Amino acid sequence: MDSKLKKIARTGYVAKGSVYAITGVLTFLAAFNMGGQKAGKFKALDFLEKQAYGNAILIVMAIGLLCYVIWRAIQVFQDPENIGSDKKGKVKRAAFGVSALIYLALAISALMKVINAGGSSGGSGSQSPGFMTGQIGVFIFAAVGIAVIGAGINQLKKAYTKSFLSKFDYKSISEEKRRKTIKNTGLMGLIARGVIFFILGYFFIRAAIESNTSEIKSTTDAFSFLQSSSYGQYLLGAVAAGLVCYGIYMFMMAKYRKFKA
DSSP, rough: HHHHHHHHHHHHHHHHHHHHHHHHHHHHHTTSEEEESOOOOHHHHHHHHTHHHHHHHHHHHHHHHHHHHHHHHHHHTOOTTTTOOOOOOOOHHHHHHHHHHHHHHHHHHHHHHHSSOOOOOOSSSSOOGGGGGGHHHHHHHHHHHHHHHHHHHHHHHHHHHHHGGGGGGGGGOOOHHHHHHHHHHHHHHHHHHHHHHHHHHHHHHHHHHHHOOEOOOOOOHHHHHHHHHHHHHHHHHHHHHHHHHHHHHHHHHHHHHHOOO
């Protein structure tokens, strides 16, 4: 694989990891009343904006996120690692496309903040487009809910089978501390993401069943759902810590991931 493409991918992983790490830390602090806030990806941008040299940081973050978008888009259309065009390969590449769109929106939001044009704040849900409030919306919400739950199952499957380790040529890594960091952060991060996906999928399916498709729930709503449950403080704290782990796992991906020719 071209060395420039590898650099783009690694830069993208750093940016994605930073978003998850910030999201996890802020939410963990909020869970135990230590400051912070229940934060989705867009709230992480709000946090960066408020820091010293916030605009410069946001520009760097936007560049990193665009690198991730480019990498995912190339995986979709050029398939540099030969994922394939069979049913499984098409599903995987379609998921890469969805990921590219999500992080493109995040990158655009970061740039919009820099030029003082607003940008999404990642609040507690957002209004659905008008056409989604009718019967069509019910079907869309149901389909999205099923897809998101499927993504959650996939996250837990990766954690259970430890298939994520194959991206690192794990057996050839001799340093035990590095091996443990990759394994443990990947495991906890994937489980945390799986939990969030399950909750979001539940929101979409419940909205479809109740024909209440006027509002799209966000990660922040998923955090609130966890916090309001039994032992909510500890559940939220555990998931938030898992998201921090996923951020660290992305940093490990940036440094040690092996790319297929």
